[in-house]
Amino acid sequence: MILHISHNDLDGVTCGVLTKRFLKDVDHTFCNYNEIDLILEEVSLRKYDQILITDMSPSKRGLKEILGEIEVLVIDHHETSDWLTELTPTVHDITKCATMLTYEWLEGQGIDVSEYKDLVECVNDYDMWHLKRKESLQMNMLFMKLGVERYLERFSRRGFNGFTEDEALIVELETERRDKYLYAAGKSIEMLKDAQGMDIALVYAEEYNSELGNYIIQEIGVDYVVLINMQRRKVSLRSRKDVDVRTIAEMNGGGGHKNAAGFSLDFEFNTMDFLKNAGILDES
Template identity: 25%
Template sequence: MSIKNIKEEILKSKKIGLSFHTSPDGDAIGSVLSLLKALRRIGKEAYIISRDVIPDNLSFLSLSEEIDGNTLEPDSNTDLVIVMDCGNVERISANLDKYSGKIINIDHHLSNEEYGFINYVDPTAAATAEISYLLIKELGIDFNKKTPLEIDIAKAIYTSLITDTGSFRHSNVTKRTHIIASELIELGIDNSKIHSNLFDNRDFNKIKLMGYVLSNLELALENKVAVMQIPKNILEEFDLVNSDTSDIISIGLGIKGVEVALLLKDSEKGIKISLRSKSDVDVRKVAECYGGGGHTKAAGALQKDVDLECAKSNLLKALKEEMKL
């Protein structure tokens, strides 16, 4: 399926709902908000379906206030739902049980389950917003115009690129990523300000939590794996039970000699696992052992009905095999 097919479906539809994966990150949100703006520009009735609320550090984006957690399922008359940056149906931040219209699935996760009527999955895209950008251009938005509309769209896409590439340092970055980024900067976005909004904006308690995690950091499997853990009582102590902690994991990966970083977080639903790799260890395969997924260098999963200790030993066992140690 091509971008043109998606455009045709959009033009045919009357009312469009947009959604993404639960606990949406910068890419999920940037992809959806940029497309939302473009759809309204071309006169389409479009809205956000999300059980999640916009994270604080992304609330500088235009239309972000519409991600308020109040629209959980498609409104009546919705004939198209576009889901972005979400690999499987269970992870969609929307309840589509009663919805019988069309779904378009736009994503870059290799593990995507192709649950849509149209599936546009490009694992070579560093961020789903790369696809969003191509689609928005196809819809006729002229970025040379440089009005506030194009700049707002550009900001959202740039945010996605930065957050999904670790500020252009991960191996998923391609020539196209930089070409798109350069076009967005050409438009006049303040790239340094966007970076600051995203990363120099942390809650004091979050930094204290990082301190806790770092002082309990361990190395395993010939010192090639950094293991970090967040027990539930610590999250409660810092009042961070529902906050995003995925950024903590990159600190573990910064250790000399470490190839894989693991973060285990005790949550209501079970032990949430994040995995990052800076070598050729495919952490997605390990996440898949526990029903998770993601990318080869960044993946996640959930282990139910186990405690932190047990989840950790399960994971290290699977990693040991994958790393052939």
């Protein structure tokens, strides 16, 4: 029996799609970056033969809690997980999304996963923010509307060779709503200077973080965007190509990529205190 722990975004859940479709006896848990250590602490190791972790990584403390007790395989593409290769079997490549790495790992096990090639390439195009395929943004829209469980069930039954009629309607309606949302959210931003003198845009938003961050950077020309989701107690960071926001996320217990990262918030939250404590604004 395998316990598959993965991130709860499009990339992480599609890793789950592949293991649900092609591996036997798999339990799935999808979570945020800050939840994985707690899951590892509470898991009943006697129930499983292996733990597979994709699109995220535990802390050294969290991993050492279970090393020697159970086999652990990590498949991840974040730069912050390169240290894992010293402790446990790890598939690590920052040039591909975790879904693509999981697909290739399954291929390496002699499994014919070719029917999922289009879905995997679509997710890779979105998660690595290449956006060369029209379906990439649309796939993420569908994921957000279906939710984790419905998306998992739908795509673990069959691969992707175009949206069904119902899915295409969902995407069309959501595209119209997204465009209105981006326009409205873009008008409610607050402009600030960070502690290093860079221009930042602060905005409260509950969805479409990548699209909204990209929209604000292109339309306004800021160095990076701080997107605060009060409902989910989460901060997302998006930046210009030459600005690294991953370090801000890591300072606050999160992670991600150079230009797209995030972390969770405490329940006691004050915007200005948060910006200072996160090292974004000067303490003065």
